[in-house]
Amino acid sequence: MTLRPDLRVIADHIEPGARVLDVGCGEGTLMAALRDGKGVDARGLEIDPLNVAAAVARGLSVVQGDADVDLADYPDGGFDYAILSQTLQTTRAPDRVLDELLRIGRRAFVSFPNFAHWRVRASLLWGGRMPVTRLLPERWYDTPNIHHLTVDDFRAHLDDRGVTAERAWFLARGRRTRPAAANLLAEHAVFLLRL
Template sequence: MAAPIRVDLQLIADMVEPGTRALDVGCGDGALLAHLMNAKRVDARGMELSQAGVNACVANGLSVIQGDADTDLRDYPDAAFDYVILSQTLQATREPRRVLEQMLRVGKHAIVSFPNFAHWQVRLRLVFGGRMPETASLPYKWYDTPNIHLCSIDDFRALCRTMGVRIERAIVLNSKSRRITLPPLLANLIGEQAVFMLRRD
């Protein structure tokens, strides 16, 4: 069977029905793609910004192209995939709302995971430390971070409301990558990252 993958990737994989078509935007080293292909017989494709990442994926037999979430989703036709996945990348896009719109156009479902900027550690570091937060899921200095559009879980829910997007599933993980079930206000405090499955309403 397939080797174990990162917890948040496993959560995403669990949302994908076997035998479907999926596009992983920002697929990195292709761990999720390989898992979807091998464990769930998914026709899985990838897009990755770094050429080195792309080359490594293709050398491993994965279907991956070099591309940018902000600009290259436009090429795909409507509903080309059952799922369009964006894991830990939304906060690094120039126009997150546009990217989400494109994902929901190209895919019947969009699956998005992102770090929660309202996590209590982040809040503490900013409020009491007086410095830009650096945490396990946000390990960058303010001047070299690729994360230019950070948001909280509640911010993301609000954007979904504004866009008229239906939230099909929402999973919140604590800093030990364990799933937590709490009321939204607390989830936004305790959750370190979140995974959402969306569809157009």
């Protein structure tokens, strides 16, 4: 099974047998890879009923729900990892969703598109319009991305909240790029967090 580059980073860094909650799990691609490859006890929360049905058809434990409201129902420390991949920027209250992730999981993986990537900047500068790219294919009016964050925005938010980033990976064209210039060069970021 081929995983998106950010999901591959996450899968590679989860211990076998861990208890995982994948929030915004889609059709359960990451959950299936973790279950089949590492014997992980994976659970999922997904807002789209078609994705929930597809995940359940794969034999995965996924419920329909909204990260903005339904994470409050999960117990403190109920999972080794809470995962939010390419979903933070689509939530109404990303700061509260992040707080819930860190309450539910002993550690949390968060991945998101970096809206400060040089191609996004160039598109705005030279074209004067919101970019439509391979990784951000929707137009401004049909995008699920309602919060446009950057690597530096996320780092500052973690500092403000006293959250520790144990590790971070920055990806461009599916490969790792340098952390020092991540805000400019990374298309996606993956953070492993703990309180």
